[in-house]
Amino acid sequence: xxxxxxxxxxxxxxxxxxxxxxxxxxxxxxxxxxxxxxxxxxxxxxxxxxxxxxxxxxxxxxxxxxxxxxxxxxxxxxxxxxxxxxxxxxxxxxxxxxxxxxxxxxxxxxxxxxxxxxxxxxxxxxxxxxxxxxxxxxxxxxxxxxxxxxxxxxxxxxxx
Amino acid sequence: xxxxxxxxxxxxxxxxxxxxxxxxxxxxxxxxxxxxxxxxxxxxxxxxxxxxxxxxxxxxxxxxxxxxxxxxxxxxxxxxxxxxxxxxxxxxxxxxxxxxxxxxxxxxxxxxxxxxxxxxxxxxxxxxxxxxxxxxxxxxxxxxxxxxxxxxxxxxxxxxxxxxxxxxxxxxxxxxxxxxxxxxxxxxxxxxxxxxxxxxxxxxxxxxxxxxxxxxxxxxxxxxxxxxxxxxxxxxxxxxxxxxxxxxxxxxxxxxxxxxxxxxxxxxxxxxxxxxxxxxxxxxxxxxxxxxxxxxxxxxxxxxxxxxxxxxxxxxxxxxxxxxxxxxxxxxxxxxxxxxxxxxxxxxxxxxxxxxxxxxxxxxxxxxxxxxxxxxxxxxxxxxxxxxxxxxxxxxxxxxxxxxxxxxxxxx
Numbered sequence: 001x002x003x004x005x006x007x008x009x010x011x012x013x014x015x016x017x018x019x020x021x022x023x024x025x026x027x028x029x030x031x032x033x034x035x036x037x038x039x040x041x042x043x044x045x046x047x048x049x050x051x052x053x054x055x056x057x058x059x060x061x062x063x064x065x066x067x068x069x070x071x072x073x074x075x076x077x078x079x080x081x082x083x084x085x086x087x088x089x090x091x092x093x094x095x096x097x098x099x100x101x102x103x104x105x106x107x108x109x110x111x112x113x114x115x116x117x118x119x120x121x122x123x124x125x126x127x128x129x130x131x132x133x134x135x136x137x138x139x140x141x142x143x144x145x146x147x148x149x150x151x152x153x154x155x156x157x158x159x160x
Numbered sequence: 161x162x163x164x165x166x167x168x169x170x171x172x173x174x175x176x177x178x179x180x181x182x183x184x185x186x187x188x189x190x191x192x193x194x195x196x197x198x199x200x201x202x203x204x205x206x207x208x209x210x211x212x213x214x215x216x217x218x219x220x221x222x223x224x225x226x227x228x229x230x231x232x233x234x235x236x237x238x239x240x241x242x243x244x245x246x247x248x249x250x251x252x253x254x255x256x257x258x259x260x261x262x263x264x265x266x267x268x269x270x271x272x273x274x275x276x277x278x279x280x281x282x283x284x285x286x287x288x289x290x291x292x293x294x295x296x297x298x299x300x301x302x303x304x305x306x307x308x309x310x311x312x313x314x315x316x317x318x319x320x321x322x323x324x325x326x327x328x329x330x331x332x333x334x335x336x337x338x339x340x341x342x343x344x345x346x347x348x349x350x351x352x353x354x355x356x357x358x359x360x361x362x363x364x365x366x367x368x369x370x371x372x373x374x375x376x377x378x379x380x381x382x383x384x385x386x387x388x389x390x391x392x393x394x395x396x397x398x399x400x401x402x403x404x405x406x407x408x409x410x411x412x413x414x415x416x417x418x419x420x421x422x423x424x425x426x427x428x429x430x431x432x433x434x435x436x437x438x439x440x441x442x443x444x445x446x447x448x449x450x451x452x453x454x455x456x457x458x459x460x461x462x463x464x465x466x467x468x469x470x471x472x473x474x475x476x477x478x479x480x481x482x483x484x485x486x487x488x489x490x491x492x493x494x495x496x497x498x499x500x501x502x503x504x505x506x507x508x509x510x511x512x513x514x515x516x517x518x519x520x521x522x523x524x525x526x527x528x529x530x531x532x533x534x535x536x537x538x539x540x541x542x543x544x545x546x547x548x549x550x551x552x553x554x555x556x557x558x559x560x561x562x563x564x565x566x567x568x569x570x571x572x
Binding site: 007011044071125 | 508509510515519526527541542570571
C-alpha cells in the first residue's frame, strides 16, 4: 500500500464509512426542546439536530437528519452516539477534545473519545475540518439555549 | 458519413508549453481537470509578463518618460489585440476590468443604474453563474426592478419555447451565459440576441466559459455587451474585458471614480473621458492586459476552431468512458456541449470524491460551482465536475475513469 492510499484509508476508516452509510440516531425527535440547523454553505452539507434535555440540562436524547458528505454524516452519527445521556460538562469537554482531534498537529487521540477517534484522519485534510465540525457546531449552539430553533453555519454570519 | 479530419495540432507536444503540467500531486502526475475554474498558463504568457516587469514596467497614460511610453503603447496594443480577437469594430469598445464578475457589475450598476426603472424586467436564465445573477439581484433590490428567468430543461438546455412569453416589452436587458460552467450547455447566442433585439431589450453575454474555447465574434453574435475573464483563457488572473458597442458605452455614466478616467477635476466636480478610459479608474492591471494579449496570440496560433474540436472530442470520449462507471450520472446535454462535465455518483458525495481523486493527482471540482439555484433545480446539493482544455488528453481521461472506478469500490 502506498502512502497516499494510507492517508485516504485513515480518513475513511471502516467505522466512518459504516456510520455514513447507516447513520445512527438518524430521524426526527418529536418532543425536542431545541432544534439547530447546521449549514455548510460552501458544499451544501446540512445537519438538523434535535435535542431533549434531562432535569440537569444534560443531553437526554439527541437525533439528527440531513445530508452531506461521508465525513459530515459519520461525524454526526458518531457524535450523537457518544453524547446521548452525557451531562453538559461532559459534552463541552468532548467538544474541545474532538476539535483538537481533527485540527491539532500532535497525534493524541484521548481514549474518552472512543469511536470518535476514527475521525483523526481529518487532520491531514484541512479542507474537510468544517465537514467534521458541522454537527459539533450545532450541538454547541443547542447547549446555549433552553428551547426553540437556531441556525448555525460554518461560515461567518452574513450581511443580508 | 461525416468524416472527422485529423487535427493538424500536435496536442501532446503542446503540453510542453505549460510548465505546471510537470507537477506531481500526492506522488502522481497532475491531471488538471479544473480548467473551467481557471486555466493553466503557457510559458509564452509567463515570459511576456516577466519581460514586461523586467523591461517596461511603468504607469500608463501619465509619465512622459520612456518606460511609461513603452508600457502605454504595449497596454493599448493589447486592447487592439482583444478587439481583433472578438471582432469588435474598435479598440475603444474594449474596457479592461478585473474579470467577468467586474464586467457584469459595471453593466448592472452603471448602465442599469441609469437606464432601468422600478417595474422593469431583467431577464436571466436558471443556469447563470452567481456572477451573472447576484449583480442583477443587487440592482433589482435597489431600484425595484424585477428578475425573470428562462427555465432549464432536465437535459440541461434552455426552455426556448418559453422565451416568447418571457421576453416581453418590459424586459430591458437579457443577460445570459454562452456556455454553462456546470452543465457544458452551449446556448444559441445569436438567436437569443436577435429575439431580445426584436422587443427592444439589450443583451449581455457571459462568455467566461466560451471565449478561450471556441471561435467568437461579437458582430456575428449581435450582443450589446460581452463579458469575459483572462484567466480562463491562458492569461493571468485579475484581468478581464467588458465589450460594448461605442454608442452603448458612450451612453453609460462613470462607475468607479479616480485617476485615469477624468479629463479635468476641480474641488467641486469633474469631467470624464470617453470610453473605454471612462471605466478604467486607477492604475489598471497593465501586466494582466499584456498577458491577455499574449494568451490571445498563443490561442490563435493553435486556432480556436481546433481547440473547440479538441474540447468536444474529449467531452464525448469522457462521456463514453464514464457511462461504464457504476452509479455515475451525468448532468447536462448529451450533445452540443463544451468540455465541461458535471456528474454525481451514488456511492460518493462530490466532496468525498474530490478528496479521493486528489490523492491520485486528479484535480476535480466538487460543490455547487457558484450555481446554487441550478443545483437546487436538479435536486442535488452539488456535483463533481471535470473540465478540459487544450492541454487535456484522452490518456488523462482514461486515468480519471480508472480513478472513478476505484472510488466506486472504495466507497461502496
